[in-house]
Amino acid sequence: MPSFRDTAYAAFLFDMDGTLLDSSAAVERVWRRWCDRHGIDAEALIAVCHGVRGEDTVRRFATPGMDVDAEAAWLNAAELEDVDGVVPIAGIHDLIAGLAPDDWAIVTSAPRNLAEIRLAAIGLPVPAVFVTAEDVTKGKPDPQGFHLAADRLGVAIGECLVFEDSPAGVAAGNAAGAAVAIVGPRVPAEEGRYAIADYR
Template identity: 50%
Template sequence: MSDRSSAAPKGRYSAFLFDMDGTILNSIAAAERIWGNWAHRHGLDIASFLPTIHGARAVDTVTRLALPGVDPEVEALKITQAEIADVEGIIEIAGAAHFLRSLPTTKWAVVTSAPKALAIQRMKAADIPVPDVLVTAEDVPAGKPNPGCYLLAARKLGVDASDCLVFEDAPVGIAAGEAAGATVVVVTSTHTHPMTSHHPSIKNYASIFAKVDEDDGIRLEEQAA
């Protein structure tokens, strides 16, 4: 990601929409532990497979592989159950919990490819507040990069997606935010390699805050140095 894009986006928004994994919490260790064991059992190349799991629904990941004799729905359920049971090492992205708690409850939502039970388990493990509006894998017929999840979250908040700021970390989620017509900011805390993007970026939430104006718009501001 280029230096010129490494700054909080300016502008006034109706709401903030957050992806979960890699965006407000870091579940990479747990997710890759579960998926790595699954990939090993199915004879996949773990190193090349694991980068493909992030941001997508489990059922979509398994379906995409088209493994002979493997039922994606059944396998996704097994993987989800294993992930619910294993929350070791799940932590917040720096400053995320405080930042989210500072937002009016009517001004934000979480939009995740995880099933609802897993999403709630992971947010609790990271001490992330569970929002009033939570859109999960079960709520949409097609996962990211389809924009339906972000369009649904905006609708539940009573705003237009084009007036929202989407916080994302993965290419499929960024594509979903773009397709929904929202402004996108990329959270880079969990990126181990540079990712090319024309969107602005933030590393974490430690140096930003939200400000609601008199017309009920919300802005992202940077803390003074």
């Protein structure tokens, strides 16, 4: 498979969790606690929660009468307190260090306060264009976030490369019309233009 470094792109649009950093241990710890509180099948939820806004996952698994907003707030508060085991994807610091501020953006399903804490935990800066859960009305797999990032950077989405690790994120990148680089093992390589284990 070709390397993404062999093609010139107007901008790189990065997902965060699983793409810039590995937060899977923390994410799954919190979701398991939430599932235990409500008698929900944790394995079924964890199989589909990565790359999706927390509120959308809560809505999908909500029990009758559940207050989705309150539960999403509980999840966010719990995740803010748990950055144990959050680590960078290998090579990401060197890649980001070589990019100009208008060459990249983050498009994450995480709320802004949580995204900032996780980026700080691995020593990455908050980019000039930073699209978080609050910035969109439809989360991934809807492409709205990637279109918004490209617009804010002033580039055409078709000239961007999206880095994603989850089925929802890859679907969003493809639906947006961007090239997609799949990071890690969660999505079959053939669903993207590139497939990488890390950035080394």
